[in-house]
Amino acid sequence: MNKDYFLDPSLFKAEEIIKEDHTYVLDTGFKEIDLVLVSGNGCRVKDINGKEYIDFNSSIANVSSGYNNKYIISALKKQLDLLIHSHVCTINIPKVKVAKLMVNIYPKKANMKKFLTSGGGSEANEAMFKLARRFTRDKNATAFISWWEAYHGATYGALSATCQKTAKPAFYEPLTPNFMHVPMPNCYNCAFGKKYPRCKMQCAKFLKDFIEVHGPEKFVGMLFEPIISAAGGIVPPKEYFEIVYEICEKKKIVLMFDEVVTGFGRTGKLFASEHYNIYPKMASFGKSFSSGYATISGVLVNEEISKMGGFGDNWHGFTCTGNVFSNAAAYANIKYIIDNNLTKNAEEMGNYMKEKLSKLMNMYPGIIGTIRGKGLAGSIVFKNKILQKDINLIVKKAFEKGLILKPNNRMRDKFIWLYPELIIDKDEMDFSLDIIFKSFEEVFK
Numbered sequence: 001m002n003k004d005y006f007l008d009p010s011l012f013k014a015e016e017i018i019k020e021d022h023t024y025v026l027d028t029g030f031k032e033i034d035l036v037l038v039s040g041n042g043c044r045v046k047d048i049n050g051k052e053y054i055d056f057n058s059s060i061a062n063v064s065s066g067y068n069n070k071y072i073i074s075a076l077k078k079q080l081d082l083l084i085h086s087h088v089c090t091i092n093i094p095k096v097k098v099a100k101l102m103v104n105i106y107p108k109k110a111n112m113k114k115f116l117t118s119g120g121g122s123e124a125n126e127a128m129f130k131l132a133r134r135f136t137r138d139k140n141a142t143a144f145i146s147w148w149e150a151y152h153g154a155t156y157g158a159l160s161a162t163c164q165k166t167a168k169p170a171f172y173e174p175l176t177p178n179f180m181h182v183p184m185p186n187c188y189n190c191a192f193g194k195k196y197p198r199c200k201m202q203c204a205k206f207l208k209d210f211i212e213v214h215g216p217e218k219f220v221g222m223l224f225e226p227i228i229s230a231a232g233g234i235v236p237p238k239e240y241f242e243i244v245y246e247i248c249e250k251k252k253i254v255l256m257f258d259e260v261v262t263g264f265g266r267t268g269k270l271f272a273s274e275h276y277n278i279y280p281k282m283a284s285f286g287k288s289f290s291s292g293y294a295t296i297s298g299v300l301v302n303e304e305i306s307k308m309g310g311f312g313d314n315w316h317g318f319t320c321t322g323n324v325f326s327n328a329a330a331y332a333n334i335k336y337i338i339d340n341n342l343t344k345n346a347e348e349m350g351n352y353m354k355e356k357l358s359k360l361m362n363m364y365p366g367i368i369g370t371i372r373g374k375g376l377a378g379s380i381v382f383k384n385k386i387l388q389k390d391i392n393l394i395v396k397k398a399f400e401k402g403l404i405l406k407p408n409n410r411m412r413d414k415f416i417w418l419y420p421e422l423i424i425d426k427d428e429m430d431f432s433l434d435i436i437f438k439s440f441e442e443v444f445k
Helices: 014-024 070-082 093-105 121-135 156-161 202-214 238-251 324-339 342-363 388-400 426-443
Strands: 037-041 044-047 052-055 112-118 143-147 179-182 219-224 254-258 282-285 297-302 368-374 377-382 414-418
Touching: 052 426, 070 324, 093 112, 093 297, 093 324, 112 121, 112 324, 121 156, 121 219, 121 254, 121 282, 121 297, 143 202, 156 179, 179 202, 202 238, 219 238, 238 254, 324 342, 342 368, 342 377, 342 426, 388 414, 388 426
Parallel strands: 143 179, 143 219, 219 254, 254 282
Antiparallel strands: 037 044, 044 052, 112 297, 282 297, 368 377, 377 414
């Protein structure tokens, strides 16, 4: 058989692939360096020239169970021998078992009853918007609320819920109407200039007033991340979500959580909503759902939503909705995370990372503003006076030493994301943090 079928990396040179990438691949806008990766194992990836790196981003916060995970791969090989696709209108075992697993592992207090699988995180959020509109149809509401600087996806509805100027330039307008935005509960950089807890939850009070001024009857739902991943792991105060939950219950507004990034152990809890013991009517999942081994996302709905039935005549689905191969990947991955207690490892390694980086902050008090996050969802936040070029230089120095980091360049806060794989051990964490310390020293002598 022609070797070309296998695209063996040894047949190609870096220069050739980079040139063809620039010639034929439509750039999505996220690529920052010409890095051609060809293999991975655990927390490490290898480029086409054979250089190895620790990936401190879990690719894009999704490869939680690590690269070359034999348990997941063996499950997928078995599925490949059986069936690789199942039509959206048919029943397949992996789809059913994933739905049952999701309903059973989500906290009982939430009373989740049904699960819908989809393609990517954006699609899952789109499904929630449609379900929420259907659930509130007697109310004739049309508006949704999300946060300033939140990121919820790249499709038109999800992009409308997103509030980042770099993600939605003027030429995309008009987007889906009636998506409104309020300040996020960022206690490090408060939009109201307050300090927690003396602020008396001004951000939540603003949200409450915002709804009253516009009229509660206009609002379908609110979409928030329980821990704000796009902002580098901002952890809102519990009181904020207590007020949000109360508003939604009293005003008949559907509370939706976007757990596309925070789900499946990354924050030190299996689901980030567990940090607050406050649960939505619907929650979306993606990224770590399959740890990148297949494209899949999903929506979990509570009993109230499930009682109105499925979409029925109001069709909703994609070619790969409920895809048998993707669900097999998700099932194997979730079982692996639970059976190997990766949630506990994320909590312990996250605490260790934060403790070590607090020492870095003490070494550079005029440069680092805070170390934030929960578990292995966090960031190094810089003082506003620090130039972006210096932050990018830290990332470059780390890359040269074998550590892949990602700087933020889309929000008011300046930071470097810290989202390593949930399987990371102490030696790999120490190796990575040592590179970060050395890179800071070289940039800020």
